Amino acid sequence: MRTYLVRRGLETAASILIVAFLLFALVDLMPGDPIDLMLQADPRLTSADVARLKALHGLDRPLLERFGAWLSGALRGEFGFSRLYGLPVADILVPRLGATLLLVGTSFLFALALATVLGTSAALRPHGLVDRLVNLLALFAVSVPSFWLALLAILLFSVELGWLPAGGEPAPGAGFGEWARRLALPVGVLTIGSVGPLLRFVRSGLLEALREPCIRTARAKGAGTLRVAWGHALPQALPSLVTVVALQTGGLLSGALVVETVFAWPGMGRLVYESIMGNDYNLALVAVLAGAAATLLSNLAADLLHARLDPRVQLG
């Protein structure tokens, strides 16, 4: 167990490092480094100034050397400054991280609850009416472009009915009701956007578990439908569900980028988009890396949890 833990941990760390390096190399290919952008703003700068400034900030060094310098700073928690905001990157990221966690976490819990309830009802009677409706919902959820769904939601609930605000963040010190009103549409869209695969996994996982002989035994001993489904079948399907659910983290973060941009929610996704559009590559680099690291770590956690939940899994 311990060697497995160490190996998977090292693997994950190496993956994050590789992703960091690739992102760093990509930033090098972005239109305009900070000095070029300064040059655009100030036509009096001469090429000698540019060369001096690039040397001063180390921009003339080879890629690997610059990455090493960036990495040693990052490991000490210094991620540099944002060009757009003129603040340390970490100061910008922390509140954004909270906003995204709130949005993504709430949507994920809703999607999981919805998938469990609907997936169970579908699996209990395959090819029945409920099953067909659930399959239809899953198909719709994986096929609909979430930004369009967001526009439709704004059109219906904000423009036509006027029930909910079209977006934006709550004012500082707002109460629970205001937060709920602001979050309702983004959470709704992100929930639908991420429920599709979950619904299919829960349904097929349960269907498989329900065919086990122990289920027949439980039924024969008089266990009710719900007890069979949630007491006996779901625990069996759970270990493999944990793995596939963790794989959805990346999809959730992708969805968050869209939903946050359309609804002007001040989270990480919108930050990535804004910083790329504003040529603030240092900020974009750290924000994207944080998202990538989060997904890789959640997959690591799911692997370990899988082993804990399923005693048959031998780690080695």
Place this chain on the structure above:
Amino acid sequence: MLGSTRVSSSGDPRPRAAGRTGDPLTRSAGLVLLCLSLATVVGPPLGAAFGLDGERIDLASRLAPPGAGHPLGTDELGRDFLVRLLQAGRISLLVGIAGALLTALIGAVLGLLAAFARGPIDALVMRTADIVLALPLLPLLVVLAAVDPTRLGLPAELAASPFLDVARIVVLVAVFGWPLTARLVRAGTLSLLAAEHVRAARALGASPLRVAFRHVLPALGAPIVVATTLAIGQVVLGESVLSFLGLGVRPPTPSWGNMLSNAQELLWQAPRLALWPGFLILLTVTACNLLGDGLAETADPRARRP
């Protein structure tokens, strides 16, 4: 690509020439895709014959409602909305098909490579596939789409052309889309390499390339076609998001995604501009998913959804 595929890679990957020709749902999904593609090809010239133009700017008839002159009205620059929708569909479907084909190509090559090479190469390819599958796709696509092509050594003229917009998206979605096909092809190849006829071919001295192209790939045709069909839908979705964000196909070249980006600002005045492109994306992606699932069942009846 975004995790909706359910392709069976179970035991026997050989296609079954079953008597079933797919259920009505699969057939109608195929029909919808066919009609959509035909409409995007035939529609614009046909519209031109009736004096409808998706390119000509006519500020006198901005945002005209649907009526006799324009079946679906005009957009914010007075262009005929129906013809423009079809022109956009041409680009979106082209990106979808090209992206899915490139995805299949990269996936098949890497899957074959992993299965034939085994050892460290196999481990490297499959671990990379795992990581790519887990990573958040859209933030990475946004970063990659912002790369300045002139810094990659492309001439500035080419870098600014609409062709590059389209080519770039095709390449980007393939870079992130290959792992599913690669897994599928690797699993199928491994089980085929253990099969008698392939072992016989190898024993007779067939080179790995000959085995791969004569004995393995043809047998994996069905699952690859299924994965590619599903990929078309996912690529159309990915393209629309990127274009919506202004990082994909850029105006004046229309695509369903960038039409929605304009419509967002006019949501209050002309909601129909937002309704149609999104509906066509939904229709295309749903049809691809239905067709892919249906083809999977036809090719391998044991993979039928229980």
